[in-house]
Amino acid sequence: MENKFEFHFATIWEKVADYVPDDIALVSGENKKNWREYEQTSAKIASFLKDRGIKKNSKVGLYLFNCNEYLESQFATFKVMGVPINVNYRYKSEELIYLLDNSDSEAVFFHESYLDQILLIYKNLPNIKTWIQIGGKESPDIDNFFLYENIILSNEPMERIKRDEDNIYMIYTGGTTGMPKGVMYTHGSFVISMFGGLKMQGYEVPDVRKKENILQLKEVIQKRSHENNSTRCLIACPLMHGTGMFLGGFMTHCLGGSIITIPEIGLNPSKLLKEIELNKVNNLVIVGDAFAKPILNELDLGLKNNNPYDIGSLQIIISSGVIWSADVKAGILKHHDVKLFDSMGSSEGGMGSSVSSRKKSVKTAKFRMNPDVIVLGDDGKIVEPGSGVRGLVGTSGLVPLGYYKDPVKSAETFKEVNGKRYSFPGDYALVESDGSVTLLGRGSNCINSAGEKIYPEEVEEALKLDPSIDDVLVVGVEDEKYGQKVVAVASFNKGMDITEDDLKANTKAHLSSYKVPKNIKFVEKVSRAPNGKADYKWAKELAKEFINV
Incomplete structure (x- = not known):
């Protein structure tokens, strides 16, 4: 019988690769990899990172747009218990230098299209000893620059190791000064949260609050695979953002599914809808109206031209980060009866959600609060339902350890109420008489x-x-x-x-x-x-x- 294993993303994904090795894990354009290939490629990169001195809680920058290599580089970093650092690919030199310096990054994966930008900044970042170029025939003839494909060809897979659940996971977001801040979690707490999120979305998953239940994961994943019901998730938004990585990347791979990305910057609604048709996508991850409106317009155009898109495989569309208005949801539902899961949250924690379908509509910005969420008035008291009082939303479900190297901001955002620790990212809301919340937005001028x-x-x-x-x-x-x-x-x-x-x-x-x-x-x-x-x-x-x- 299989022994209980640690709550760490690398360990869970290694188990998935053992459970369903021939199932597809990654799709990006014509580039497909099954779980065996995904795990082995990541293990070879992990060997290289280990030899370069990357170890527990070492930081590794991912300066990449959506592609299979983003996920392989992240998996490899997790394998050596390193900390992937999400780098906004729109950043200019000063912003990149700040982020990579503030995060104490020791290695950086970057796409060949960003080489000119890297050559402008690398001398300003002496603590980064390893620069790994993805794509291209050759890397610059400079010390500490390496080509991704050569690393895979010249390294054996790293042996699997036992990992610590207190290993840091960190995602960078914007701070009050406009500079990025690293939000720190542990793998153990984040894994539990991811499985809780899957359960909220309606998936049958083990209740991992009892640690021994993780052993049920093998049966769940193999059953989904056997029934050809594995998640096929198209992540339309950037992997460098929490919405794409949390709701698309982590959740999909913890269930043994496949992640589909479009390897280019920006939204092309026609290409996205064709990817849904081609790969029989059943799970789509977007960011509110910024994505949903162009997708709806393209669906309408296809119907008008008597050439409708086939989105019949879609079972759920998940959104977070931007308002997803009720009229746009209704427009999408006219084309297909799909579950629309609207999540209210931030890099500092999830707060609530709403679910729409043809049978059930939900008002714009109205959410059902997650368990352990409170709304705190300016007087420090918990806001009563239907009172009309505006309050600050706090969650105790998954509370970060703090902001990396910023104890002052950490103390302001993560604090105790009635003996329990909460995260207050700055979102204000009204508590309706039915207990739901209506999001008002950030209290700052963000x-x-x-x-x-x-x-x-x-x-x-x-x-x-x-x-x-x-x-x-x-x-x-x-x-x-x-x-x-x-x-x-x-x-x-x-x-x-x-x-x-x-x-x-x-x-x-x-x-x-x-x-x-x-x-x-x-x-x-x-x-x-x-x-x-x-x-x-x-x-x-x-x-x-x-x-x-």
């Missing part, structure tokens, strides 16, 4: 544009690097395409000016393109309070008027 968190202060400072700009405020304004778009209100230095297009172009030298304002309103003087604090209310009203929202 802008959420197509799932990307953008902090006004960072954009303001970049705009003010232009010598013509005296003062500027940046706000988010509601937008049909992006959810919110970035709008700036700026004033000139005396005797100087600049066109809107030129200011945008100059700012792109300092910021990722998605952070650059879509619109800029020039005014004689930017309004501030007597103490110098920003008047964001004034700026937002002016911005709305300017773009006729």
Whole structure:
């Protein structure tokens, strides 16, 4: 009889590879790998990482768009008990240097298309001793640069090891200053949370709160495989974000399913829908209206042209991170009766969910609270249902250890209420009379544009690097395409000016393109309070008027 094994993603996936070795694990374009190949490739890379000194809690950057190699590199890092660091592939040099330095990364996997960017920054990161290029015939003739394919060809698979459940798992997200912060968990706690999430979505999975029940996983996975009912999950959003990795990557592979990715940047709705047809996708992961609206428009277009897409294989669409409006859900349901699972959460923890279908509709931004979630009023008391009081949402289900190297922010976000530790990422909500919550948004001025968190202060400072700009405020304004778009209100230095297009172009030298304002309103003087604090209310009203929202 199989012995109980540790709650660690690498160990569980090794077991899956033993249970269903011939089942498909990865699909990216024409590139497919079964579980045996996935595990063996990852084990060879793990051997290399081990030889390069990567060990328990060593940090390894993943500077990659969606592809099989992203998941192989992550699996390999987990195998040696390292910590994968998600790198936003839109970052420019300064942002990359900050992230890789702040995370204490010792190795970085990067796609060949980012080589020019790597060559600009690698000398600024002396602690990174290993740079691994994915793609291309050869890597730069520089010490510590290696080619991914050569690593696989020249290394034997690393032997399996026993792993510690307290091994750190970390995901980087935006911080209050606009700089990324690492949110730390343990593998043990995260594995339990992932299986709990699968149960909430309706999957039959072991109740791993009793550790011995993990032994039931073999029967569950082999039964799904035998019945040809394994999860075939298309992750439409970036793997570098929590939505894609948590709700798509981890959950799918813990059930022995296959992960399908489209190896290119950006959303191509037609290609996505064709991938669903081709691979008989039954699970689709998106980020709210930013993805759902273009997909719905493409479905409507196909129907209009008498060439409808076949999405009959879809059983569930999962979303998190951006509002998924009720009318868009209804539009999708006209094409196919699929379960629409809308998750309310952040990198700091899950808070609630809603499920829609043809038989059951749910209002926009309305969620059923997860167990162990509270809403805390400004007076520090728990908000009563139906009171109309706005409160801060906190969860105790899966609480991070803290933010990496930021004890002050950790103490502000993760704190005890009535003797229990909660995570308060900053989301405000109303508690309805039926106990559900209506999400109001972040209490800060954080802008959420197509799932990307953008902090006004960072954009303001970049705009003010232009010598013509005296003062500027940046706000988010509601937008049909992006959810919110970035709008700036700026004033000139005396005797100087600049066109809107030129200011945008100059700012792109300092910021990722998605952070650059879509619109800029020039005014004689930017309004501030007597103490110098920003008047964001004034700026937002002016911005709305300017773009006729």
